[in-house]
Amino acid sequence: MLCILGIYALTGSAQTPQPKDTTDAALAQYRQMLQEANPADLYVAKGQALWAQARGPKAQSLRTCDLGLGPGVVKGAWVRLPRYFSDTGRVQDLESRLITCMHDIQGFDEQELIDLDFSKGERLTIAQLAAYVSSESEGMPFNVPQTNPVEREMYAIGQELFYMRAGTHDFSCASCHTQDGRRIRLQDLPNLSTPAGAGFAFGTWPAYRISTGSIWSMQQRLADCFRQQRFPKPKFASPATIALSVYLGVNASGQVAQAPGLKR
């Protein structure tokens, strides 16, 4: 119950659960009102400007960044991530791929980007870029590839991590996210082993979080899930968090991308 993914996603979509009672109906109305004013849109605009801006030691823009569909193609790239990239020889999610581009094209120090705190400096840049890139896939169905053996291996690792019980509370992601119609306090718990639940969760991050007044990426969401499970802090864009993203992304196959979302 600690790994709360995509609880406050937007209403009006196919995969949003129908209100069960008056509380749910009131929450649905609340989200509907917020949807018209999602501050994530402000971050999308910032991310779009940052994408085209010449930055970093090499003073280059990211217009030549290859997110999997060829250099500079942003539209539809996000619903096909994470995927295997032959130039780096590993499976990368959006954020780790952005790090690769910021290093290769703009000359940023890769390790520095990884070691920074979430929402600080260039890491905020990455979150804003992620908001922009994800918004360019809005309304498209997820199609995370499983053609390469490495991609299939990452799915298997992600699945194992999802069901792995550990930590002081003997918890796993699955402890709370493999049942339908459950909630913690007022938050619906999506069943991440189903397409609808995985689409609902994976398809709404990056998101604007009202409680923190900032944009949160998928990597930050997962890192916080680890914290809530009392697990050690995962490294940013580590193979473990990417494997979990592969697991969620593949489970979300065919579900419609709605990011950037709006969360509590």
Add this chain to the structure above:
Amino acid sequence: MSDPMRIRLQSQGELTTVKILMSHEMESGQRKDDSGKIVPIWNIQDVIATLNGKVVMTAEWGGGVSKNPFFQFVLKGTKAGDKLSVTWRDNRGDSRTDEAVIS
């Protein structure tokens, strides 16, 4: 420089609903940072909307308004082609103006 506002207009007859999303930190002046020092107040104080140059709405804001504020109001007697201009000014003297045309 401040980031652009997002202005959306929905017209029905001579009524236009204006929805504005502003990008601003809106520090209340009550909050403390990690070292315990008060974060200085920094927020939007005035919002002015004009329609074809004529002031149609003014608002005075303070520390109770949230970060990245959303602001909605309804204008009467509008017609297609009318130009709406919205300006905010904060306590640091910074300001931002954005425009939208009613369709």
